[in-house]
Amino acid sequence: MAGRSYQLTDIKNNSVASYFEKFKAWSQQNNFHILAEKHNPEYLWTERRDDGFRLALQSNDLGEIYLDGSSPCVWRNGTPEPQPE
Numbered sequence: 001m002a003g004r005s006y007q008l009t010d011i012k013n014n015s016v017a018s019y020f021e022k023f024k025a026w027s028q029q030n031n032f033h034i035l036a037e038k039h040n041p042e043y044l045w046t047e048r049r050d051d052g053f054r055l056a057l058q059s060n061d062l063g064e065i066y067l068d069g070s071s072p073c074v075w076r077n078g079t080p081e082p083q084p085e
Contacts, residue, residue, distance in 0.1 A: 001070055001071070001072060001073060002070065002071050002073070003068065003069060003070035003071070004068070004069050004070075005066060005067070005068045005069075006066065006067045006068075007064060007065070007066050008064075008065040008066070008067060011063060011064070011065050012063075013063040016042060016059050016063055016065060017042065019057065019065055020042045020044055020057060020059075023044060023055075023057045024037075024044055027044075027046040027055070030048070031048055031049050031050060032046040032047060032048050032049070032055070033046065033047060033049060034046055035047050035054070041058065041059045041060050041061060042057070042058065042059040042065075043056070043057070043058045043059070044056065044057045044058075051071075051072070052071070052072045053069070053070070053071050053072075054069065054070045054071075055067065055068070055069050056068040056069075
């Protein structure tokens with residue numbers, strides 16, 4: 001599994017909910033399904049149906065928002081399969 005995390009900056013506290021509404025709509029329009037959703041603080045965890053790529057958007061009590069992404073390994077056992085010679 002490979003992952004990255006980013007903090008969104010310059011967010012106004014009164015607009016946090018709108019980021020989650022837009023992220024949810026975008027996810028559903030782009031072949032993601034919702035794995036978990038919570039409120040106060042906001043949290044939305046999604047997974048793309050065709051390849052298992054996951055995105056999560058989460059906020060905290062300070063009004064900060066973080067976007068986390070993770071992708072399953074390319075190879076089943078974490079390394080390429082040996083190639084016949």
